[in-house]
Amino acid sequence: MNRKLFTEWAMDIAEDSKIRSTCLSRQVGAVIIKDKQIIATGYNGAPAGAIHCTDIGYCERKNRGIPSGQGLELCRAGHAEANAINQCAKHGTSCNGATLYVTTQPCVFCCIHLIQAGIIKVVFKGEYPTGLGLQLLKESGVEFLKYEDALELDKEDFEKKRKKDLDRVQEFLNSQKTY
Numbered sequence: 001m002n003r004k005l006f007t008e009w010a011m012d013i014a015e016d017s018k019i020r021s022t023c024l025s026r027q028v029g030a031v032i033i034k035d036k037q038i039i040a041t042g043y044n045g046a047p048a049g050a051i052h053c054t055d056i057g058y059c060e061r062k063n064r065g066i067p068s069g070q071g072l073e074l075c076r077a078g079h080a081e082a083n084a085i086n087q088c089a090k091h092g093t094s095c096n097g098a099t100l101y102v103t104t105q106p107c108v109f110c111c112i113h114l115i116q117a118g119i120i121k122v123v124f125k126g127e128y129p130t131g132l133g134l135q136l137l138k139e140s141g142v143e144f145l146k147y148e149d150a151l152e153l154d155k156e157d158f159e160k161k162r163k164k165d166l167d168r169v170q171e172f173l174n175s176q177k178t179y
Contacts, residue, residue, distance in 0.1 A: 002129045010031055010123070011123065013029075013031040013101070014031045014103050017030060018044075018052060021043045021080075022045035023044045023045060023059070025062055026069075028043065028080040028102065029043050029103050030102040030150055031084065031100070032099070033100075033101065034099070039088060039093050040093065041084055044079050044085030044133045045077050051076075053077065060076070061074050067129070067130035069107065079107065079151055081113065085113055085119075087115070088117070096117070097120055098120050098123070099121040100114060102122065108133040109127055109131075120143065124144070125144075125146070138164040
């Protein structure tokens with residue numbers, strides 16, 4: 001049996017979450033994990049009860065030719081990261097000390113929300129047009145890693161743990177030998 005590494009599994013959950021996106025421009029998914037447990041997922045889309053871009057049939061920002069990362073005040077979609085944090089708030093679950101896995105680099109506004117919510121680590125795929133969000137994470141002591149780097153660290157940790165576990169098994173087997 002090939003068991004997925006934790007980072008790989010967590011990002012798969014974020015990838016699956018983006019399937020629910022109602023944004024015509026980008027589909028982004030996020031998952032917040034605390035103590036190895038999923039506490040919330042999120043995807044980008046209009047607020048609950050509001051009309052979705054997929055229902056309207058157009059994206060206001062695209063219609064105006066506004067580049068990615070700009071004109072966010074014209075967008076009716078909440079971002080995946082913010083929506084995941086909002087799910088925690090709605091259900092009375094603290095994000096403090098949690099890790100966020102997200103399918104694209106968070107924008108500056110989401111980074112501010114992540115910092116304020118107590119997220120301590122962000123693992124992301126892709127790039128965002130501006131780097132201010134990552135700068136704010138750095139200044140605030142929030143660890144952030146590209147998915148590939150986090151996966152490599154996870155592999156190294158897994159191998160160390162596996163070796164330690166195998167040593168423990170061998171020690172147990174040796175203790176069971178009768179002479």
